[in-house]
Amino acid sequence: MFNNLSCDKLKEECGVMGVYRNTMDDVAQMVYYGLFALQHRGQESAGIATNDGNMPYFHKGMGLVNEVFNDEIFRSLKGNIGIGHVRYSTTGESYINNAQPLVVKYRRGSIGLAHNGNLVNAPLIRSGLEDDGVVFQTTIDSEVIVNLIARYSSDGIPTAIERTMDLIKGAYSLVIMTEGELIGVRDPHGLRPLCIGKLEDGYVIASESCGLDSVGAELIRDVEPGEIVIINQEGIRSIKLNKEYKKASCIFEYIYFARPDSVIDGVGVYQARKNAGEILAKEHPVEVDMVIAVPDTSIPAAIGYSEALGIPFSEGFIKNRYIGRTFIQPDQSMRELAVRLKLNPLRSNIIGKRVVMIDDSIVRGTTSKQIVNTLKRAGAKEVHVRISSPPVAYSCYYGIDTPDNKQLIGAVKTIEEIRQAIGADSLGYISPEGLKRSVGIANDPYCTACFCGDYPLEIPLR
């Protein structure tokens, strides 16, 4: 129950970072700061691999970036090319063996690879490779991809990547490192984000632009769907797949996953969230005394909602940020304190007030119920809930950890039923159209499958 507080959210599975410096200066520290800025995308394991032109070096470990690395490890990570990875994962696969980047030796040298996303046909390809004698040491897609690249490497790695992309289906943003190149790859639908930054002496590729900021790189542009970006001593060049695919970037990046200071595919995440709040206000206005947010993600939407209706925005909760992995869970007798340990309501602010609480999403609904209850016990006269995304009703197969459909409250209950379940005085979700408008685009280049079930590419057979 206590864990739900953080668990009752969709979870991004990874963040990737790559740095190339043509001055031959070491890059490990830059990769580290990049991963640190991308830490919100995965807190389970972290890894950095570098290459000094002769051989690869790497270190991976369980935990946060600042727990996995130290000065001594840094000194061992030599080289002007580096890639890094932070990972969140479902429990079953939560061990060091599956940490990334994956570094392998193949016939022409070494490849390092870090992957954000999820292939939908990995089992099929895996099985085909196994039939051909390949053995697998991990359960991660990166091992499938790197095997394909190695097999197709006779005409060089870029060509090998092209041929690999013909085979693999699903969501993938990759950073790849060889002895002399840093390569960024984004799947043809552009499901997961990936962007390019310029350093004085090189380039950076990162899942989000906040990773570029962390090393002082300037955002040039996003890697385009289906694009392979190759960076080496001669500069930067690009290969685009021939076939055209419909772009379908994950819209949830704007709602919850990405850091608000990131800009993805030209759209600022903060602004998109604030827009969503404004649209939500128009779609589901309410007469209350105060607008509050469930911190931290929902603050921009709450500000937007507040401004649109001219109702004051206020902080409603204080979030305790010191809960670590070893936090001792409350025993039975103290269970109902659980939410308040992490999210204490600002009682004096709330007492006697009618409040509207903005949240980014409802997944199972368990936490929402606790939070609404907490507000009521703190004296709120009315608690209205507004959600800056439509009901999540379909599982994601493209790199996001979603519970089974049956556990998605949006899949099994009507909105009125959800309202009752969470104990809110009223409940309103932004409409799918409203959400799309919040990211500023009339047409449809975003993946909204988790709301609408309109999967942009096939989903895995069960």
Add this chain to the structure above:
Amino acid sequence: MFNNLSCDKLKEECGVMGVYRNTMDDVAQMVYYGLFALQHRGQESAGIATNDGNMPYFHKGMGLVNEVFNDEIFRSLKGNIGIGHVRYSTTGESYINNAQPLVVKYRRGSIGLAHNGNLVNAPLIRSGLEDDGVVFQTTIDSEVIVNLIARYSSDGIPTAIERTMDLIKGAYSLVIMTEGELIGVRDPHGLRPLCIGKLEDGYVIASESCGLDSVGAELIRDVEPGEIVIINQEGIRSIKLNKEYKKASCIFEYIYFARPDSVIDGVGVYQARKNAGEILAKEHPVEVDMVIAVPDTSIPAAIGYSEALGIPFSEGFIKNRYIGRTFIQPDQSMRELAVRLKLNPLRSNIIGKRVVMIDDSIVRGTTSKQIVNTLKRAGAKEVHVRISSPPVAYSCYYGIDTPDNKQLIGAVKTIEEIRQAIGADSLGYISPEGLKRSVGIANDPYCTACFCGDYPLEIPLR
């Protein structure tokens, strides 16, 4: 430089917590959650001591509450009375030997004691005790206090505490534990906060009311200046010193130290901060596009400022919360990224805008300069700075870690010089009177010595 980000603040030195349950149930877990809620008052060491009526148990360690304790330790901390302590400290004394609570055996049993504050005459008393043959194993004031209490214990601990209070001068909020009692003590000026909460089966004493919330206790009232509160099987009783002292609670608790969801001496911290923002707006209005806060403390003041002038409030920075103790500091070549690693400006929000940035205080001014510079590099057209406290110009001797007077920019520079030093387009501090009004009191029961030099009791000789 990087460290300045967190160091360039005044620092509370401690938080204390005590729990008494007359059902004889164990209290260690409650003390733990209390300390967890008070973690912002000290992150260097943590300790819990309990007593089961026969003997004391304790455990102390360096680090955060969640790092110091585990289930096995909990099982060893038996008893229905418990006290706890979190500590921040200057480097020189930063070792486990000085962690609290201090637990001693004296002629009539055992005493556990945890102290928040600073005695101004500790060296003198220490020296007197040494002349009488006492040896000291630590450099903390608690050891002085506990020695006095033991010496005066012939007529019982409460009387011993009274006699001790006749001798010691300075700031002290104490929680004390014997075989059968939990005792709370607040110095005659009430310099540091201390409040009392009611459990179904007992009482809680804590530095701030957020500590009560964390265990489901209801705030009854604050311990009064010069009051000794004794809790045991028979209930709660109180001893008040005969002599009258002028109340002088630390006003900086409202400005920066306390958690916004706490209520101190009847005044809600969040509301006080928001009030300060409104008053600041009246004292130093400015025509800009946007009000932003330096997160997290200044957000309520920024909201108050925004509402008073009708200028939109917006988030201006994203704070990276994953920096741990082992974070690898940027080397020389990356120094100017230092601020941005922790506090990245929301560029898209700021670019081309005139902003007013609300901060709670300026100590040395180094961080303020970096932050203003960061905003300008992010494209802000104008950066105005408003501070919700008056210039800090005098060192504190009552439990707050302040730099030397010479390092206090408010002591050595005029406001115009400070403005130039930090590169702001304009700078305004709230007035001392405005600040007092923000906590809702016309007269003067607060210590404002750090602004005005009007020390409520003598300061130590040098």
Add this chain to the structure above:
Amino acid sequence: MFNNLSCDKLKEECGVMGVYRNTMDDVAQMVYYGLFALQHRGQESAGIATNDGNMPYFHKGMGLVNEVFNDEIFRSLKGNIGIGHVRYSTTGESYINNAQPLVVKYRRGSIGLAHNGNLVNAPLIRSGLEDDGVVFQTTIDSEVIVNLIARYSSDGIPTAIERTMDLIKGAYSLVIMTEGELIGVRDPHGLRPLCIGKLEDGYVIASESCGLDSVGAELIRDVEPGEIVIINQEGIRSIKLNKEYKKASCIFEYIYFARPDSVIDGVGVYQARKNAGEILAKEHPVEVDMVIAVPDTSIPAAIGYSEALGIPFSEGFIKNRYIGRTFIQPDQSMRELAVRLKLNPLRSNIIGKRVVMIDDSIVRGTTSKQIVNTLKRAGAKEVHVRISSPPVAYSCYYGIDTPDNKQLIGAVKTIEEIRQAIGADSLGYISPEGLKRSVGIANDPYCTACFCGDYPLEIPLR
């Protein structure tokens, strides 16, 4: 210099252990005790893999067996089949990625494999596999072997192992685990030891018989050179290669590597060492007051030497066994104490005496010099040195970490020069024939390449 004390020895690179229980009871604890008994064969990393008939489980870590595993890990290692590995390694490859067992998924299920030895043609096969598209994630031979087995697996694993053995050359004792079988393999020359034990409810395969003792298994016999032993629900069966190879077991197992309570290929290690001492006494008698040993390996030889000449055996040194991995090395000013910290001479025993010191081998000679010097400074009148192996003059390519030929004092100096170098009053090595007699065999089934250069199979090209 200090490190030489332990480094100036030839080092076994690994120990392996496998357990099969037909009662389906868990085996992880048995593998653990086996590895614990084999710990002397490798202290750098340890790993255990198990299989419960459906899927493999594994855990590996750096350090001693008792440091790598705990109860929680044990609970996760389910299954009635298990293999384990302890590893010593040269620095270059000393990281977790190369720890064993290696566990892979291949087309028909999973394979776990642990390897003791060294292939001489691994680079060649590796290169061939790479040409065929295989990627390698480690630098260990196990990965080469497991790839071959997976490729040849169409007719079952035993046949695949046979075909693999046709290709690989060098020293290898393997324990292999599938969903339903435990398999032991010893290379055609039998270079590294491997033996079979019987449990009440299953079988054990281990590098040395002391591993069997540790789980209460009874030694049945050694795995024969070129034999594949397959253990499953139906019992134990054996496949022998058609081709005949000359047996060439490593004779150094008897001299130094193996535990004295082990029996290898029918010969007790303790007895062999004692025999060597007796033969050494006949070949190089000396008139002294006392026989001492360099502890611990040389004690049986010293007892044998003592009995053969009727000269009293005495302890000559006290070995400090508390030196751990974090031991702080003496600085320059205390360097000459280095030996004595680990090996303090029993001065009162030695002073004024003529002693003969028995050691098992001299590799670089640096430690021998220090030890002789230490004895002289402790007052020994004469120090004679007798070595229970011939001069080590050739590098080993079959799984033993030997320095470059140039660093082998036996390769570059005459015996008289060595005597002078180490400062002994006389020096005698056992003859190769004497050594062979000590293990009780007239003919020549042992590998003595490190003494004589008669490599039983080709050595790698440089």
Add this chain to the structure above:
Amino acid sequence: MFNNLSCDKLKEECGVMGVYRNTMDDVAQMVYYGLFALQHRGQESAGIATNDGNMPYFHKGMGLVNEVFNDEIFRSLKGNIGIGHVRYSTTGESYINNAQPLVVKYRRGSIGLAHNGNLVNAPLIRSGLEDDGVVFQTTIDSEVIVNLIARYSSDGIPTAIERTMDLIKGAYSLVIMTEGELIGVRDPHGLRPLCIGKLEDGYVIASESCGLDSVGAELIRDVEPGEIVIINQEGIRSIKLNKEYKKASCIFEYIYFARPDSVIDGVGVYQARKNAGEILAKEHPVEVDMVIAVPDTSIPAAIGYSEALGIPFSEGFIKNRYIGRTFIQPDQSMRELAVRLKLNPLRSNIIGKRVVMIDDSIVRGTTSKQIVNTLKRAGAKEVHVRISSPPVAYSCYYGIDTPDNKQLIGAVKTIEEIRQAIGADSLGYISPEGLKRSVGIANDPYCTACFCGDYPLEIPLR
């Protein structure tokens, strides 16, 4: 049961070390090596305190010396005077708070103190001090002693120590450090050992001479019973108490506690043990094929026994030295393997043989039974047991951890009953007179209270 293997021994409670260098060079590393050599005297906690003439520095921790200290800690331990302590302790007091040395500030400066032994009147003095207002933070005698010294310090520390020695009764060997002096103190009966060594640039005081060897110091002499040795810039001087006491050094140091390379009160430990073996052979000869020892302590006695009767000495067990604190204990089904995991019999050596096994002592008898049983299962035809100390029948109150009288098999059973209990074919203990002769002294300057009950000074009231 498994733990008994190491627990069924009397346990020394501490070792102490002190170093003074008049060159003002740092001593911390020397104290470290001394403690490392004394590690057998206590493995639970370790601590070092130094003084640079101005102030003390110290660090203490749980675990072995090499686990507690690292380079960074060393750099913080400045000064030319240092003391150290290793501690073994009964569980109840096993925590960091009781680790030594104890460092206190008193009216004239600082005192560091490390204590080996046990005061019999500590509770009485503690109570008197408490009546006088003293509070105690630990349960160790050192805190009592240091309080007395501080109280009596008006005429200087040496005089204070004299006056303290008038009060305290029991066993104590102390090393004491002030701003300018290193002081060694041995109780009037000389119950625990303490010796003095000479460095080129200073002096060393240590529990055993092996501590001197470890830093290259030359043994000058033992601190005499009732002597205070003061070392400072002017050299070394001595104060002797006026009163004469009967010397009563602990004879168990020779039997079991001390390292065999130490010389205590002029008697080499190794030689004493060997003598005991010879005397035991005369008192309890036996006709067998082989003499074996329970490693490691009993080896010298076994060699003496072997030589006296002309029966060959042989190793009988291989001791596994890799058992660490985290070793996973065998579960019920594997219990009977427990002994063999630590002490595996050399079966090939033993099978069909009549052996006599020499051990240093029998405390509870549980381990002896297991070991005899192990030998029989390994095929020994007869197992005779000879013990190089008389039956332990009385608890020690002078610093040795002894079980309750009722658990001492020598207190509750006849020798024939013990023989039956442990399953030996015959059993013989050395006589008290024989033991005394083994340390070479006709008269009676040794404490043999644990055998004879003749306590040299009063024992504590219960």
